[in-house]
Amino acid sequence: MNAxxxxxxxxxxxxxxxxxxxxxxxxxxxxxxxxxCGMRARTANFPGSTVEGRIGTHRAPDGRxxxxxxxxxxxxxxxIDVPEARVCxxxxxxxxxxxxxxxxxxxxxxTNLRRNLQFAAQxxxxxxxxxxxxxxxxxxxxRTSRVDPAELARRLGCPVVAVSGRTGEGLAALDVAxxxxxxxxxxxxxxIARLQKLPPAETTPAALAAWSDGVVRAATTETASIxxxxxxxxxxxxxxxxxxxxxxxxxxxxxxxxxxxxxxxxSVPMDLIDFLFGRVAEGVRAALPHGILADLLADGVLCGxxxxxxxxxxxxxxxxxxxLLEDSxxxxxxxxxxxxxxxxxxxxxxxxxxxxxxxxxxLPGIMSTRLIRDDRERLATIxxxxxxxxxxxxxxxxxxxxxxxxxxxxxxxGVAFAGCYALGAAAGLLSALIARRTILRGxxxxxxxxxxxxxxxxxxxxALVTWDRAxxxxxxxGTTILAISIVMWWLSAFPRVDGDARLQQAQSxxxxxxxxxxxxxxxxxxxxxxxxxxxxxxxxxxxxxxxMGVLAGAGRGADTGDQRVLEQVxxxxxxxxxxxxxxxxxxxxxxxFVLAMQCLPTLAVTRRETGSWKWPALQFGWMTVVAYSAAxxxxxxxxxxxxxx
Amino acid sequence: xxxxxxxxQPVRIPLTQLRRGQRAIVxxxxxxxLPEGDRCxxxxxxxxxxxxxxxxxxxxxxxxxxxxxRLGISGExxxxxxxxxxxxxxxxxxxxxxxx
Numbered sequence: 001m002n003a004x005x006x007x008x009x010x011x012x013x014x015x016x017x018x019x020x021x022x023x024x025x026x027x028x029x030x031x032x033x034x035x036x037c038g039m040r041a042r043t044a045n046f047p048g049s050t051v052e053g054r055i056g057t058h059r060a061p062d063g064r065x066x067x068x069x070x071x072x073x074x075x076x077x078x079x080i081d082v083p084e085a086r087v088c089x090x091x092x093x094x095x096x097x098x099x100x101x102x103x104x105x106x107x108x109x110x111t112n113l114r115r116n117l118q119f120a121a122q123x124x125x126x127x128x129x130x131x132x133x134x135x136x137x138x139x140x141x142x143r144t145s146r147v148d149p150a151e152l153a154r155r156l157g158c159p160v161v162a163v164s165g166r167t168g169e170g171l172a173a174l175d176v177a178x179x180x181x182x183x184x185x186x187x188x189x190x191x192i193a194r195l196q197k198l199p200p201a202e203t204t205p206a207a208l209a210a211w212s213d214g215v216v217r218a219a220t221t222e223t224a225s226i227x228x229x230x231x232x233x234x235x236x237x238x239x240x241x242x243x244x245x246x247x248x249x250x251x252x253x254x255x256x257x258x259x260x261x262x263x264x265x266x267s268v269p270m271d272l273i274d275f276l277f278g279r280v281a282e283g284v285r286a287a288l289p290h291g292i293l294a295d296l297l298a299d300g301v302l303c304g305x306x307x308x309x310x311x312x313x314x315x316x317x318x319x320x321x322x323x324l325l326e327d328s329x330x331x332x333x334x335x336x337x338x339x340x341x342x343x344x345x346x347x348x349x350x351x352x353x354x355x356x357x358x359x360x361x362x363l364p365g366i367m368s369t370r371l372i373r374d375d376r377e378r379l380a381t382i383x384x385x386x387x388x389x390x391x392x393x394x395x396x397x398x399x400x401x402x403x404x405x406x407x408x409x410x411x412x413x414g415v416a417f418a419g420c421y422a423l424g425a426a427a428g429l430l431s432a433l434i435a436r437r438t439i440l441r442g443x444x445x446x447x448x449x450x451x452x453x454x455x456x457x458x459x460x461x462x463a464l465v466t467w468d469r470a471x472x473x474x475x476x477x478g479t480t481i482l483a484i485s486i487v488m489w490w491l492s493a494f495p496r497v498d499g500d501a502r503l504q505q506a507q508s509x510x511x512x513x514x515x516x517x518x519x520x521x522x523x524x525x526x527x528x529x530x531x532x533x534x535x536x537x538x539x540x541x542x543x544x545x546x547x548m549g550v551l552a553g554a555g556r557g558a559d560t561g562d563q564r565v566l567e568q569v570x571x572x573x574x575x576x577x578x579x580x581x582x583x584x585x586x587x588x589x590x591x592x593f594v595l596a597m598q599c600l601p602t603l604a605v606t607r608r609e610t611g612s613w614k615w616p617a618l619q620f621g622w623m624t625v626v627a628y629s630a631a632x633x634x635x636x637x638x639x640x641x642x643x644x645x
Numbered sequence: 646x647x648x649x650x651x652x653x654q655p656v657r658i659p660l661t662q663l664r665r666g667q668r669a670i671v672x673x674x675x676x677x678x679l680p681e682g683d684r685c686x687x688x689x690x691x692x693x694x695x696x697x698x699x700x701x702x703x704x705x706x707x708x709x710x711x712x713x714x715r716l717g718i719s720g721e722x723x724x725x726x727x728x729x730x731x732x733x734x735x736x737x738x739x740x741x742x743x744x745x
Binding site for chain 2: 079446
């Protein structure tokens, strides 16, 4: 991982033993990792790959054992050609830069031993000391067969410890086992003897399965007959959740509830953050003499970072709720249900979660495309993810729909909001289809997806995931977004002009750029003021609201919660006295903001995820062309309908 | 797809033709139509030659259970997986493919 990339040799730079944590997906590996490391973990990319992993420190309660754990990505096999397997192979062979483990912790699902042991055998062929964690022991105890960890240890040639990441059962024994194996030298006689118990590396899948079958038979005893009624019940639930009509209906209902919860619950902390940053900015202005430094801190740094951090509650809630859904086993069923729809657009069910996440923020949405195995499908998903209406568009929608709704019935605004979301999703899916038929040609990868067991989701786990993601977001706000804010402030604040805010905006570099580019936006009905608003929002679209507020003379710190701002912006006039926001221009501006790529951090993440500037350039160019064309058509259509020329 | 009637040969039908709850033995020897990546992934997920599957959701796409693992498989992959139904399991082999 980046943070540890400078370490060399086994163990970390402080000499703490390093343990690579490996396992199949859905074995509770991350839950066990979270149980061992708690908040002493962070997410980062593995060097030279787009695969994300976590690194953390574990201290035993008695303080005797201290380990660095590296949570490697879950994979079904070490020999398949997917990024997750490559990272695991590289780590075990010592070629993953700076992450050479002293030992391995192989997490296997005690309720699904036959398949898990095949992966464990591949891992144990590497000559690192190893411990097998027989996870989900609490669930396995209730099943029809009982595993004997001692017999399993004898068959595998390494310690086997029954644990439960969910309840914490068996962790003390796991500490002892890890402490013991980290003191074993690499390639010792005991480790070489272990190899003789395992099938050879070049074994066929069928022979590996037969070996695993033999070990399972020897190490388990049947305690009761199979409960077929339980399977039948799960069959019925699966049939409902994956039904082509009912399943999609349930999915839409859950998503509606999720977004309603995000917008309703997050509004209180969002208002609080907004208020706090406003008060701090006021305090800075009061404490410092009037001048560049006060403007930089108040308008550049605090307004810039505050304007982004205000969305942190929504992002945290989204990750928390999505983590609960994922943990419950539902999300995989939802991906399965929508696969049929997605395939019509050249995508698969695996693209569904990234596009769903992008409705809160495109940054986590694009990062979660790492789940998609097919490179072309992943690229197509990254390219279209910013079409989904993110939370940063909301203030703009509120302002423009508010202007369009003046004098209209109450239902108009609701329909317009729904229409914005639908337009964004439709444009994204159609763009994906075009990309998959042209530059990213190829059929959607056939879906083969594990549907994990239904479980009661862990609140603790979801909270830790949210904490981790919030840290990443805050770090981003403190670096990339801070830099953008300062650049934007400089463009808006210089050259200095004596006069009101409106004159400053008009004469600033940003204002001059707007004036120069106004002819480009003239066909959309945009005057120079609206052009300035659009131009300043190319870095971050939510800036549009505050820019228009300043231009309308509503003063600094304007937001859409203030009805006076809406009225003042709606009343803005062009130089000839006609309204800036006539119906055709307002509708065109709304369509433009639904479809345009106005988020520099998203472009930066696209660059990072694709490893090239070509893709963010294409993303920006395509979305701008689509937004401009759609806005042009909207302006012409509304003008024609209303008889305006 | 019709079901072979020659009793000297094991009856092999596409996975998509099994009924809900029916069990079958997988024949992976003819998965050559699938891309290498999908074939290896299926093996790694537990669907190896001669493993036993139970159909949880029939048709295309389908859901099958191998031991305690449930796999969702799209129609284009499931149609290429041939299986031999286990006679005493529920459902009848050779039923028309249900398009869900």
